[in-house]
Structure formats: C-alpha cells, structure tokens
Amino acid sequence: MPNDPPRGLGHAPVAVYSCATTSTALGESEERGRSYADARHWHVAGVWSDPDPALPLMERRSWQAVTAALSTGMIRGVVVSALTHVAADAAQFAALGVLLRDRGGFLADASNGTPTRRTPGQARRRRDIADAASGWFTQTGTCEEDGS
Template sequence: MPNNPPGGLGHVPVAVYSCATTSTALGESEEHGRYYADARHWHVAGAWSDADPALPLAERPGWQAVTAALSAGMIRGVVVSGPAHVASDAAQFAALGVLLRDRGGFVADASNGTPGRRTPGQARRRRDLADAASGWFGQTDTHDEGTS
C-alpha cells in the first residue's frame, strides 16, 4: 500500500486525534480534523481523544488506541487540529512525525490549510465564475446582487 503524503489526495484511512480538558474543545477539535480529512478525500476510520494533556503522550488511552490502529493497518495517518494535541513544541512534533513515518504512517497538522467555510452565496458565485471561465453561460440572472 503506497504511503500518500499528508498533502496528497486520495482515499487514505486516517484517525482524528485530539486532547483537551473540555468536551467543547474536544468536539471542536474533532470537527476541525474531520473537515481537514474530508477536504483531502481521506476516510476517517475513527476519532479518539483524551481529556488530560498533562499525561505523557504514550500514556494516554486514546493515543494508545491510535497507535494500535496504525500498527494493525487500520489507518495510514493521524490528523490533529494542532501540534499542541500531541507535542509540547515544534521539535517534538517533528520527532513524532518521523516516528510515525518509520511505522509507515504520517501525522497531519490541520491548523493550517483548512479551507474556510463558504456561504451558499459565495459557493454560487464561485460556480458562476468557473462557468464563465469555461465559456458556459447558463442563465445570466442566477447571481443575486446582495449574496456575495
């Protein structure tokens, strides 16, 4: 099975992992990670979380489940909504990336590169622009003035 890079597109099974002290923060983090994975057409095979960031990463039950899924071949990568969920600094996050890569996987930081959410008016305007650029001029009255 090829190891697709974190920026690549494809049907790659991934886990979404988060660690935060409140259920609200955990929910938002999971949603952010799922959105990031969906934007890349990655299949979210599972979402795990831990509620105690003070615990070392290796001792967290949710992280242990993620590494077990990676070892079993259920997932190819891990999506986190920010490096702070799994590391205390950039060097530690990079070391984790190397460790997962050595096991045939990857870690993806969803804090950058997630497309912003668009309103229906913005999506319609983008579609109209794409149609115009391709030479397709369907109905000319489809774009409402106040919705962009």
C-alpha cells in the same frame, strides 16, 4: 505500506486525535480534524480523544489505541487539530511525525486550516441570512410599499 504521507488528495484512512480538558474543546478539535481530512478526501476511520493534556502522550489510552490502529493497518495517518494535542513544540511534533513515518504512517496538523470550498458570494449570502434571521435587513428598497 509506503513510508511517504499522501500529498494532496487520496482515500487514505486516518484517525482524528485530540486531547483537551473540556468537551467543547474536544468537539471543536474533532470538527476541525474531520474537516481537514474531508477536504483531502481522506476517510476518517476513527476519532479518539483523551481528557488530560498533562499526561505524557505515550501513557494516554486513546493515543495507544491510535498507534495500535496504525500498527494493524486500520489507519495510515493521524490528523490533529493542533500540534499541542500531541507535542509541546514544533520540534517534538516533527520527531513524532518521523516516528509515525517509520511505522508506515503520517501525522498531519490541521491548525493551518482547510482549503476553502466557498465561492466569494457565499460569505455575503451567509451574512445576509444571519442578518435576516436576527431581524436585521441590510437591503433596502426590495419590498414594494403598499400605496393604499
């Protein structure tokens, strides 16, 4: 396997990993990781999560499953929604990235956001739809009044 992470678009199989105490936070993390991977055309081969951030990373069951998947070649990279899911600070995150790179994989932080695929008019349209659904109509004069 190559030692360099794919730069940009490609069909690399990745794992989405998160660690949080609530199911809501885990769901949001998974969604962010999947979105980040999808924007780069990476195939999400699996999603793993652990419920205890206080537990050291190497002792977490799902993290062990992720590293096993990397070792077997099932995945080439790991996407996390925030570096705090796997490290205490940026230096630890960088060190973990080096460790994964030495094993033929890569580590990606999805907290910087994903490239937007929306056109400028879509945000306005979404706002208008939400306003209409809630009963607020921001456009005036679009309906003809009945003169009878």
